[in-house]
Amino acid sequence: MDRRFQEIPRERVADRIASELLRMISSGELAPGERLPGERQLADMMGVSRVSVRAALQQLKAQGFVTAVQGGGTRITAAADQLDSALARLVRANRNNLHDLAEVRANLEVWAARRAAERATPEQLAGIERCFAIIMSPDRPSRAKAEDDLNFHLAIAKASNSAVFMHLMSVLGDILEQMFAFHRYSLYASPADDRRFMEQHRAIWAAIQRGDGDGAEEAMREHLNTVLSRYEEEEESEAQVPTAPPRPQAVAQG
């Protein structure tokens, strides 16, 4: 036999099935939330054994594209959750570099503030203002402050008009807060910190409102430097991370 040709290794069956299913999902042939055919039926359709179908589904499950429930069938995961789960895994796999992640996230947010100031639509500005009004109202329960704060930042991210960027920010922020117990410091923050944050938020919103990109960037940078320093305090007091790198640097200054 002559095998000089066909140097490409034959594609594994399970991978072929996974690609086929993923193509259906991406092309919208299968809508999110929809239940796809049973494993036995799929195996019959594709002309392979159920083992291979299951192997393919294992991949898609692990990557967050589908969700299986014993006895209930396998459904397509919502599109937004796919990006989220991918990022969640990314962060889980690199939790030793938390500080780097926090720094990257802070940098992205600074950029978002500039873009929001320069290119936000009136509707998006109104959204930011709504969130701003909430965090400035004095009668909010302190346990809601963390969420209010996050919503304010998310509104700014939204005003950057980049879906990918917004998800990136949302998930990074979400996971970082979980890990650093962000809500804890937010709950027990001293009144001085509380006032400081309010001033910073006010400065950010003011700069965005008047379309001042430089000002928005600078205000956000200062705010996040404060937040980052809180992260570091939490990090030290938690003493959970074994390989905690002693990197006391904040975001670069403008």
Place this chain on the structure above:
Amino acid sequence: MDRRFQEIPRERVADRIASELLRMISSGELAPGERLPGERQLADMMGVSRVSVRAALQQLKAQGFVTAVQGGGTRITAAADQLDSALARLVRANRNNLHDLAEVRANLEVWAARRAAERATPEQLAGIERCFAIIMSPDRPSRAKAEDDLNFHLAIAKASNSAVFMHLMSVLGDILEQMFAFHRYSLYASPADDRRFMEQHRAIWAAIQRGDGDGAEEAMREHLNTVLSRYEEEEESEAQVPTAPPRPQAVAQG
């Protein structure tokens, strides 16, 4: 029968195995590159069937923690590549938002230029200078220009002293280049574009060399704006984006 208790759904066997293996990997019990026991042996050790072991390995494979090769065994993926594969999947799942990704990547790179200007070590500066000398030498074959250019940008990213950030940049840039057929425009770029890029590179390096953060940021921003406009031209002319091939190679170490 009374089932008031035990409301927690029993953990699936495959998930238990996957968690166990992942724990071994994360704790360093199994070193990267090391070959873990065969599936049959593993099944015997854990007291489950080979099918369950395979299901667990499917997960870990799909998430990029291990790499299996038929007949060769299953090995722990290098730590750096884990981040890469996670990001690659992230991008694959969102290829409809390519422009957003490109913009985010550009923003990160602008920030890296500032950090490099402000905080690079002498060794890192020397590395940037080496790459700069290469891209400025007139006798380089044009087919190597794309790689030289990438190395220059990577050297700057490295000088930002953030491992996560460097990987982020590297992978984003790598995938974007594949998708946009970056090398093509680079090969056939007009002499005018070529000169323009050289000037921009020179400006970036000059600013970094004199520690001018503002100047480095501005120079890199201008450069990437030019590159982004080329991306957009490619995007329009390409019409159809081919499937991204897998990335078999690792990234430069920091």
Place this chain on the structure above:
DNA sequence: GTTTCAAAGTGGTCATACCAAAAGGCCAAT
């Protein structure tokens, strides 16, 4: 119309066998 509950359907696990490819040992040729 509502509730009950058993059958059907679905994903999860098991055991066994065989296939395909790489690893490793062996031996002849150099």
Place this chain on the structure above:
DNA sequence: ATTGGCCTTTTGGTATGACCACTTTGAAAC
């Protein structure tokens, strides 16, 4: 001692059939 080819062993990949755990569903009972 080294190299190259051959063959056995090992290891991952697929197939088949069966059974288990759970959910869905719809018909029967109220």
